[in-house]
Amino acid sequence: MAARIIDGKAFAAGLRTRVGDRVAALKGERDVTPGLAVILVGADPASQVYVGSKEKMAVAAGLHSVVHRMDAETTEAALLAKVTELNADPAIHGILVQLPLPRHIDEGKVILAIDPAKDVDGFHPINVGRLSIGQSGMVPCTPKGCMMLIRDVLGADLSGKDALVIGRSNIVGKPMGHLLLAGNCTVTLAHSRTRDLPALCRRMDIVVAAVGRPEMVKADWLKPGAVVIDVGMNRLPPTPGKDKGKLVGDVDYAGCLDVAGAITPVPGGVGPMTIACLLDNTLEACLALTGTEA
Ligand code: GUN
Secondary structure, three states, X not given: OOOEEOOHHHHHHHHHHHHHHHHHHHHHHHOOOOEEEEEEEOOOHHHHHHHHHHXXXXXXXXXXXXXXXXXXXXXXXXXXXXXXXXXXXXXXXXXXXXXXXXXXOOXXXXXXXXXXXXXXXXXXXXXXXXXXXXXXXXXXXXXXXXXXXXXXXXXXXXXXXXXXXXXXXXXXXXXXXXXHHXXXXXXXXXXXXXXXXXXXXXOOOEEXXXXXXXXXXXHHHOOOOOEEEEOOOEEOOOEOOOEOOOEEOOEOHHHHOOOOOEEOOOOOOOHHHHHHHHHHHHHHHHHHHOOOOO
């Protein structure tokens, strides 16, 4: 049987609407508007596109949205000063520093400077630590979105499911592992040194691929009926005269369609969930910072 195609685009649109409704209610009832500040240093084209989308969707959801564009030569001290200023700004509840930063700036130092209560990326070591010990805190947007999609397919209770995360990045793989563990899955985190990944993968009820290797996960790696979440975004080389390079995930989507129980497409799967969860995190941060009940 063909897999259910998980429509992340539609799910994300629904989530943005729900956030928008709660933002409107908060404004009407408490005169509080959640504020998101994004800092973009330099002119990386992909980052400019991401930041533009974030701004557009934040405004559409009714958030107070500010983007601070700083030039590529900005010093680390100037960036840290901007973060400090936003930490103290009562109109701002969420701060996101777009990564990657220019090489002369220490990313770790900048993340550490963000008030953990305003760290809507969930990258501050305090939030990383909270997630690892099962305390509530800011959860990174992409893995949070993946969990929502998995629960939409399998229901809220994931107890006892075998889950494989392929990739151990700080942004996706590691927090994804913690979230699945918190959901009572039996979790395996695989990476470049993992032995016999196809055989390991064939035992899994849930597979989250976040390695950045185009179409790596094949149909014969899957247990029939597995839920497959593809975080990959890889541009294939262009075919002259035909296309500018197709966007593919880490999963051989066409091949896996016949074996998986449910699968996210690329594009239109996990991608749109990231910004929707960023808006959700900003609302959550605002509620916590202003002592307002949801
Ligand atoms: N660059 C690519 N993805 C992300 C993200 O989720 N957060 C930030 N801050 N930068 C990114």
